[in-house]
Amino acid sequence: MNNLWIQETLDLVHELEKERDNLFSKCEELKKKMSEIEVQTETIEEKINNAYALIQTYKDKHNIQISHNLLSESSNFANKSYRELIIEVAQKNGGYLKVNNTVEFLYQINFSNDKRAIQANIYSVLNRNKNSFKKIKPGEYRLLTNIHKESENEPSGIRKSIKELKEKNPQMTKNEVLNYLIKNRFDFKGKRPAKAVNITWAFLGYSKEGKQQLLPGVN
Numbered sequence: 001m002n003n004l005w006i007q008e009t010l011d012l013v014h015e016l017e018k019e020r021d022n023l024f025s026k027c028e029e030l031k032k033k034m035s036e037i038e039v040q041t042e043t044i045e046e047k048i049n050n051a052y053a054l055i056q057t058y059k060d061k062h063n064i065q066i067s068h069n070l071l072s073e074s075s076n077f078a079n080k081s082y083r084e085l086i087i088e089v090a091q092k093n094g095g096y097l098k099v100n101n102t103v104e105f106l107y108q109i110n111f112s113n114d115k116r117a118i119q120a121n122i123y124s125v126l127n128r129n130k131n132s133f134k135k136i137k138p139g140e141y142r143l144l145t146n147i148h149k150e151s152e153n154e155p156s157g158i159r160k161s162i163k164e165l166k167e168k169n170p171q172m173t174k175n176e177v178l179n180y181l182i183k184n185r186f187d188f189k190g191k192r193p194a195k196a197v198n199i200t201w202a203f204l205g206y207s208k209e210g211k212q213q214l215l216p217g218v219n
Helices: 002-061 068-072 082-092 099-108 115-128 158-168 174-183 193-203
Strands: 096-098 133-137 140-143
Touching (some): 002 096, 002 140, 082 115, 082 140, 158 193, 174 193
Antiparallel strands (some): 133 140
């Protein structure tokens, strides 16, 4: 009687082992297919990048710059974030973004009078939005088709940045935080840095730590 139970249990175990081995085998097959798909995807991505680069080479050769229509619409850019701006520039340019050309464009429309700051902000956005832009080669990117539109009410990330800074160094003052963010080229999404920090500082309750002077330029 006991031997029969043992045998039946062993038979069940053997069936489970077979099922496990079968699943392992399927996993290996899927891994192999995924590897093949990754190789195919990389090949296609390379072809896409080459096509965009070829288009830009043609534009450079024939001195085809950013669309004049975009220049005529420059008045609509005043309240847009850098992310919105470079997406729109790329869309008007056939999905292609050349940083140097974009810097010149934003400088021409008086979005900022500091080319180095414009360039730094553009690269900051590109580095934080790798799901929206793919690098082709240094200074050149293509706009991905599956980008997520940024909500007008979406925070710039300043709240998170200030909280992280205060957690690491609770003694940091408001001015020190502002200077740190500016020095590290934080993207304020077109907002005045001093005002943005002042509002966020008060919202997070740090003003209660002690009386602090308002930041320059904030009423």
